[in-house]
Amino acid sequence: MEMTKLRIAVFNMRPDEEEFFSIYGEQYHTELSVTNEPPTLCNLSVTEGCQAVSVITTPIGRELLDAWKAQGIQTISTRTVGYDHIDLAYAKEIGITVSNVSYTPHTVAEYTVMAMLMTIRKMKTILLRYQVQDYSLSQVRGRELGNMTVGVVGTGKIGEMVIRNLSGFGCRIFAFDPYEKESVKAFAQYTNLDTIWKECDMITFHTPALESTYHMVREETLNQMKQGVILINMARGAIMDTDALIKALESGKVAAAALDVIENEGKIYYKDYKYAVTGNHDMALLSTMPNVLMTPHTAFFTDEAVSDMIQYSIESCVAELKNEENPRRIL
Structure with a gap:
């Protein structure tokens, strides 16, 4: 198959992605069928004549996979690191390959340290007060990161970069990962989860959403x-039992939290709800707490990361369709 004939259906394309799709679509000699809509059975016309699909976080289940297979879709690339929104077992059963993307680890790692600092320095309260000209010092005294023991759960590319960034603050760092890395040991001490739970003043999570990491x-x-x-969660909402977290925040067991992700966020984040009801009671409750910093799954969102995600998504599709090695293939 000639590269010039490769056609990729792109769903959920945001305005900020247009420039990069144009650049990499041309670079990889692909023709793109583009929509800003999420994939559904009602917009199958987008995939007509395509051999590959690029998606983000919209759930991709059996019915959609069957419909795409019937149209000739051979591979799916999700422009995300996580892939739990795709029915992988069924995709494998019907012969559709699936791949994800990676991006510069600096983007989430820097955001994580920012969230840590904002949390321990109580910036949410300080900034809200400033807007109403309350410049008092009551209840806003913070802590210094250098005097804390920090646990990092997950030492993949992002977790390792968080550790490297934290090393400059002088804090004691414990790390946990089933696969230890020599490069991490120069900055952190590997230990078990029980030790992290018991010894750490702050714990940050950088693990995928797996059966072993659920809650x-x-x-x-x-x-x-x-x-x-x-507690800091810039990874996946499913890592934390939200009900248990809320109770721990209310009791004071957890002094503060920074959450870029939360359970059941998929139908809410990246949409404008300022004049609507989200229906997520846990999110509404957490957002009212002065000691909880919440952001809408934006830790990844930099120029560099968006460029990487689109390049790697198109690159994966092309590799699969040309029967070339694809290091990002999940199955």
């Missing part, structure tokens, strides 16, 4: 943590 933070593990622990 890693729950009542049982929260009870093992220090009184007044601070």
